[in-house]
Amino acid sequence: MTAQHRQSILCPNCGKLINAGEPRCPYCGTRNPGSRWRSNPWTSGFKDPVRLVRTVIYINIGMYVISLLLNPTLTSLSMNPLTFLAPDSTSILLLGATGTVPIDRFHRWWSLLSANYLHGGILHIFFNMVAFKQLAPFIIREYGTYRMFIIYTVGGVLGFAVSYLAGVMFTIGASAAVCSLIGAALYYGKSRGGPYGQAIYRQVGGWVLALFLFGFLVPGINNWGHGGGILAGAFLGFLLGYQEKVRERLSHKTIAGICVILTVAVLCWAVISGIYYRLLA
Numbered sequence: 001m002t003a004q005h006r007q008s009i010l011c012p013n014c015g016k017l018i019n020a021g022e023p024r025c026p027y028c029g030t031r032n033p034g035s036r037w038r039s040n041p042w043t044s045g046f047k048d049p050v051r052l053v054r055t056v057i058y059i060n061i062g063m064y065v066i067s068l069l070l071n072p073t074l075t076s077l078s079m080n081p082l083t084f085l086a087p088d089s090t091s092i093l094l095l096g097a098t099g100t101v102p103i104d105r106f107h108r109w110w111s112l113l114s115a116n117y118l119h120g121g122i123l124h125i126f127f128n129m130v131a132f133k134q135l136a137p138f139i140i141r142e143y144g145t146y147r148m149f150i151i152y153t154v155g156g157v158l159g160f161a162v163s164y165l166a167g168v169m170f171t172i173g174a175s176a177a178v179c180s181l182i183g184a185a186l187y188y189g190k191s192r193g194g195p196y197g198q199a200i201y202r203q204v205g206g207w208v209l210a211l212f213l214f215g216f217l218v219p220g221i222n223n224w225g226h227g228g229g230i231l232a233g234a235f236l237g238f239l240l241g242y243q244e245k246v247r248e249r250l251s252h253k254t255i256a257g258i259c260v261i262l263t264v265a266v267l268c269w270a271v272i273s274g275i276y277y278r279l280l281a
Contacts, residue, residue: 009033046145046256053136056152057129059267060174063117064125066271067091070278086121092172094274096266098160099170112164113263114270116156118172128174135181142188144248146256147240148181153259155180155232162228171222176229182207183233188242 007020016027025033046052067087093102096114103109119125132152139148156177163171182204189201208230215221240252 046149049137049140049145052140052145052149053133056136057133060117060119060125060129063095063267063271064119066274067095067118070094070274084122089170091274091278092118092120093170094270094277096270096274097170097172098164099168100164101169103164110266110269112157112160113153113266115160115172116153116174116177117263117267119174120172124173128178131178132174132181135178135185139181139184142244143184143237143240143242144252146248146252147242149256150240150252150259151180151184151233151236152177153263155183155229155236158232159225159227159229162231163222163224166224168222168224171225173222173225175222176225179211179226179229180233180236182211183230183235184237185233186230187234187237191238191242192244 008017009020010016011018011025011027011033016025018025018027018033020033022033064087068085068091070091071087089097095118096102096108096111097118098108098111098115102111119128136148136152139151143151156174159176159179160171163176185200185204186208189197189199189204191197192200211226212223215223215226
C-alpha cells in the first residue's frame with residue numbers, strides 16, 4: 001500500500017476523515033477527494049461564516065462612503081432623515097446604479113450586480129444591513145455559506161433584472177439581494193414542513209406582507225426588485241437545495257467562487273471608472 005493510500009485526510013467538501021486514496025468520498029460522494037487541486041479557497045470553505053457576513057456589510061459600507069466622497073456638494077447634509085447623507089445621483093450612477101437609464105442608455109449590464117452594493121442614504125443602508133445581518137446567519141445554517149452567497153448575489157441580480165424589465169428607470173440598494181434570502185427562507189419553510197418549517201414559513205410570510213405594504217405606502221420603493229428578489233431566492237433555494245436535502249458540493253463552491261470573482265471585478269471597475277469620470281474626466 002502506497003503512502004498516499006495510507007494517509008488520512010479531511011474531505012475538502014464535507015470535512016469527514018477519509019483515506020487519501022479513496023476514489024470517491026464515502027460520505028458525500030466527492031470524486032478524488034485527495035487531489036491536490038481541491039485544496040483551494042473555494043473547496044476549503046468559508047471557514048468563518050461570521051466573517052463572511054461582516055465582509056458583505058463592510059463592502060456595502062465602503063461603497064456607500066465612496067459614493068459620498070464622490071459627491072462634490074453638501075446637499076447630503078440635509079436635515080431630512082430620508083435624504084440625510086445621501087449621495088447625489090451622478091455619483092451613484094457612476095458607481096453602478098442600475099435600471100433602464102444606465103442599461104439602455106449606457107449599456108451598463110454589469111450594474112445589475114453593482115447596484116446591490118449601493119445605497120441612497122444613511123437610513124437606506126442601515127435598514128438593509130440590519131435585515132441582512134438577521135437573515136444571513138439563518139440561511140447559512142440551513143443552506144451553508146456558499147449557497148447563501150450564491151443566493152444573495154444571483155438573487156440580487158435577478159431581482160434587479162425583473163425591475164429593469166418592468167421599466168424601473170433608476171434603482172439601487174441591497175434590498176433585492178436581501179429579499180432573495182427571504183425567498184430562500186420561504187422555500188425552506190414550505191419545503192421542510194413540520195412544526196419548525198411551518199413556523200419559519202409563517203414568520204417569513206409575515207415579513208413579506210409587511211414589506212409589500214410598506215412598499216406601496218412609501219413612495220420610491222422598488223417593489224419590482226423586492227418581488228423579483230423573493231421569487232429568485234425561492235427558485236434558487238429549490239435549485240440548490242438546503243442542508244437537510246443535500247450537503248454543499250464542489251459545484252456550489254465553484255459557483256460561489258465565480259460570484260466572488262465577478263463581484264470583486266465589477267465593484268473594482270465601478271470604483272475606478274467612477275473616480276476617473278468624476279474627478280479626472
